[in-house]
Amino acid sequence: GAGVSQSPRYKVAKRGQDVALRCDPISGHVSLFWYQQALGQGPEFLTYFQNEAQLDKSGLPSDRFFAERPEGSVSTLKIQRTQQEDSAVYLCASSLAWGEIRVANEQFFGPGTRLTVL
Amino acid sequence: KQEVTQIPAALSVPEGENLVLNCSFTDSAIYNLQWFRQDPGKGLTSLLLIQSSQREQTSGRLNASLDKSSGRSTLYIAASQPGDSATYLCAVRDSGGYQKVTFGTGTKLQVIP
Numbered sequence: 001g002a003g004v005s006q007s008p009r010y011k012v013a014k015r016g017q018d019v020a021l022r023c024d025p026i027s028g029h030v031s032l033f034w035y036q037q038a039l040g041q042g043p044e045f046l047t048y049f050q051n052e053a054q055l056d057k058s059g060l061p062s063d064r065f066f067a068e069r070p071e072g073s074v075s076t077l078k079i080q081r082t083q084q085e086d087s088a089v090y091l092c093a094s095s096l097a098w099g100e101i102r103v104a105n106e107q108f109f110g111p112g113t114r115l116t117v118l
Numbered sequence: 119k120q121e122v123t124q125i126p127a128a129l130s131v132p133e134g135e136n137l138v139l140n141c142s143f144t145d146s147a148i149y150n151l152q153w154f155r156q157d158p159g160k161g162l163t164s165l166l167l168i169q170s171s172q173r174e175q176t177s178g179r180l181n182a183s184l185d186k187s188s189g190r191s192t193l194y195i196a197a198s199q200p201g202d203s204a205t206y207l208c209a210v211r212d213s214g215g216y217q218k219v220t221f222g223t224g225t226k227l228q229v230i231p
Contacts, residue, residue: 045218
């Protein structure tokens with residue numbers, strides 16, 4: 001398909017384990033976003049990439065969270081030493097670019113990865 | 119810090135009714151505002167995006183308006199259908215810095231057949 005894909009769709013981790021969540025954006029999309037969505041809440045911004053450059057990581061909740069996009073396409077969100085409060089759905093979104101053209105900055109979301117930390 | 123509020127948090131209407139969902143934001147220096155729907159266990163589906171220079175956007179039975187100066191947007195759904203049942207989220211993209219996106223907490227809509 002041509003949409004944003006994420007893997008795995010579900011992840012169960014024991015407290016203290018490291019996890020890696022993958023996002024495949026739409027081909028050719030320059031901008032990539034990661035969000036965290038707790039149950040019953042709206043998504044909370046985590047970090048933003050333009051190509052391989054991480055331009056904003058102000059939303060990452062702690063230094064246990066790390067994101068990368070080394071070749072400007074696939075991105076990985078890594079969480080070290082997971083805690084129960086990390087349990088949430090992690091959403092990835094991409095957009096063509098940004099600019100005055102409306103269609104360029106419309107965000108398209110993947111299905112998310114539901115992380116449960118026991 | 120941008121804050122986005124959506125009212126009501128939940129709404130239940132009979133099929134066929136027209137309805138309005140509200141979104142308000144505290145910082146009017148926005149780049150754009152986007153409305154999404156989210157079905158249970160699914161990702162977000164984009165409905166409408168309004169650039170800061172625009173007043174409204176329309177797609178089928180949906181119409182979204184933007185009043186940047188008052189910090190408000192509304193999503194109007196005409197002739198609601200059971201398939202419209204979902205959570206509706208608005209998201210505001212700031213105009214400054216790296217254009218951070220802030221979401222509201224959503225309105226959960228149920229359309230009763």
